[in-house]
Amino acid sequence: MDYLLDVPKEKQAFLEELLRGFPFIKAKKLSMQKAERMRDLLEAVEEIRDIEAGKRKPRSMKALLREL
Numbered sequence: 001m002d003y004l005l006d007v008p009k010e011k012q013a014f015l016e017e018l019l020r021g022f023p024f025i026k027a028k029k030l031s032m033q034k035a036e037r038m039r040d041l042l043e044a045v046e047e048i049r050d051i052e053a054g055k056r057k058p059r060s061m062k063a064l065l066r067e068l
Contacts, residue, residue: 004038 007015019027030038050056 004035004042 005015016027019025047056051058
């Protein structure tokens with residue numbers, strides 16, 4: 001199972017040390033760019049789920065193109 005964690009800078013060293021203490025956990029740091037892409041992807045999936053559940057209206061293609 002994979003997790004994406006957002007940890008405050010002042011707690012990162014503590015979390016890294018804690019994770020190293022568990023031999024069955026393999027932790028890998030992500031670059032800032034990769035972490036940002038992951039956040040964007042998760043946000044997009046959440047938006048799609050909201051649209052499918054009827055909690056949100058989908059944007060028109062014109063609105064999407066204007067945003068770009």
